[in-house]
Amino acid sequence: MSRRSVRLQKSENVPGHRGKQSNRKRVPPLSKLQCEENQLVPDAVAEPSSLTEAAEKRVRSVRGDAAPPSTESPLHPSPLPHLGWGSPADVWDKMGVKEQSYRHSKSFMRRHPALRPRMRSVLLDWLIEVSEAYTLHRQTFYLAQDYFDRFMLTQDNVEKGLLQLIGITCLFIASKMEEASPPKLSQMASVTAGTYYEEEILQMELIILKALSWNLCPETSVSWLKLYFQVASMSAGSDLLQPQFPQGAYVEMTRLLDLCILHINALDFEYRVLAASVLSHFTQRETSERVSGLPRDALQRCVDWMAPFVESVNGFGGAPLKDFVGVKEEDRHDVQTHTDYMSMLDAGQEEHSRFLTPPNSTEKSCTR
Structure with missing residues (x-):
């Protein structure tokens, strides 16, 4: 299927994650959803060239500085039971280090005057719906949520018209990290109801990975x-x-x-x-x-x-x-x-x- 045809394909014809899954739900495009303040994504679909230019202007690509460790709650001795395959203390310490190394904060909203908290809620709700449609794991969605929130903390002045692109790209990255058979790029593009080209998702993927310094395992x-x-x-x-x-x-x-x-x-x-x-x-x-x-x-x-x-x-x-077809x-x-x-x-x-x-x-x- 050509990229042009993927863009024009309507959301009700989005293919499922696996061809044999007949219970796949239909996912409405995010552009159809509204939040209290305004629509999350404008009705007008930008041309690929203008969207690419907008992405370059609105999204600052790289911030490689390491996130400071969190100090909210101290680490405590491991509550894990005896493990036949490793040290409970080592496993617990490594999990704690990850918790303190991957920084997230709602303060990112101050960096983006055009955004409202409700817009984040609508976007994440839609990503949950997409995740069920493709029978993705819970961990996949939560990785995408973490990537989104941490990425937004590294940027300034992201406009609401880019949120869907950032969100679906975060889910695309997360699915490749977690799923044995992640959805294809064409599926991720088509679930946006033709709002974004595959090339735009790939471009945003590289921007996000650089901004997160490739730290993808929280x-x-x-x-x-x-x-x-x-x-x-x-x-x-x-x-x-x-x-x-x-x-x-x-x-x-x-x-x-x-x-x-x-x-x-x-x-x-x-x-x-x-x-x-x-x-x-x-x-x-x-x-x-x-x-x-x-x-x-x-x-x-x-x-x-x-x-x-x-x-x-x-x-x-x-x-x-x-119950899901193909899932034990x-x-x-x-x-x-x-x-x-x-x-x-x-x-x-x-x-x-x-x-x-x-x-x-x-x-x-x-x-x-």
Whole structure:
């Protein structure tokens, strides 16, 4: 198929990740989605040459300075059990070093006056939907989210018309890092409903890789959550590498994590703190502290911030454990799934507003 035909192909004809998967969902192009302030992507489609020129003007390509280590919460002794294939202390230390080396912060919004937090939420929600359509792993989406947030922290004055290109390119990079059979470049281009050429995705890929200094292996919040839940669920003498947790409970946890990561304030917390806080809403607090190695005071602020989103998730009912053609039953919990996250996000923000709104003067007065 020629690149020109890929550009003109409509989104409802997007091919699935694997040809035999008949359950592939249709993904609406991001240009059709709207956020509260404005459309995320303008209706007018720029010509390839003008888009390339815009990318060169709007996106500063390289920032090779190393990110300073995070100091939010100190490392604690390893809570991992005995491992037959390695040292628990070494494994834990290496994970902690990654957590402190890969920097993310919501402060990137100050670098981009044309952007709003809602635009990031809409973009990530769409990437979740694309991930399910191609039956990508949860880790793939969370890698893409990490790449996007860290890339935006290295840039200035990125305009909203480039967000979809940056987002789908981050997912393209993440799929090549995580998936055994990643989607083809033509599939990534066609899912944008012809908004971008393949060459534009490749060009943006190189810009992102240089900006991130090719540091592409963070410990994501979902990888921390999976580890914590595995340690909390495994029996004595069992192998850490073999999942032993109930799939249904894990899917419920990841739905809460998905919802939280859409909110810009999730970037206030380290990924391991975010994951441990999710776990604490489904297990005893002592269990979450034990498997994460984090004390109560390191988790409390995140646990409190997350509480309105827990109420929002509960209001939308349980999360079904979906089946996918070509995916083994024991692996289906690892496939990224999409639900009505934007409605959940709105409900959660309403809960936040209610919690933060002080009582009126009549409510403050004491009854005599």
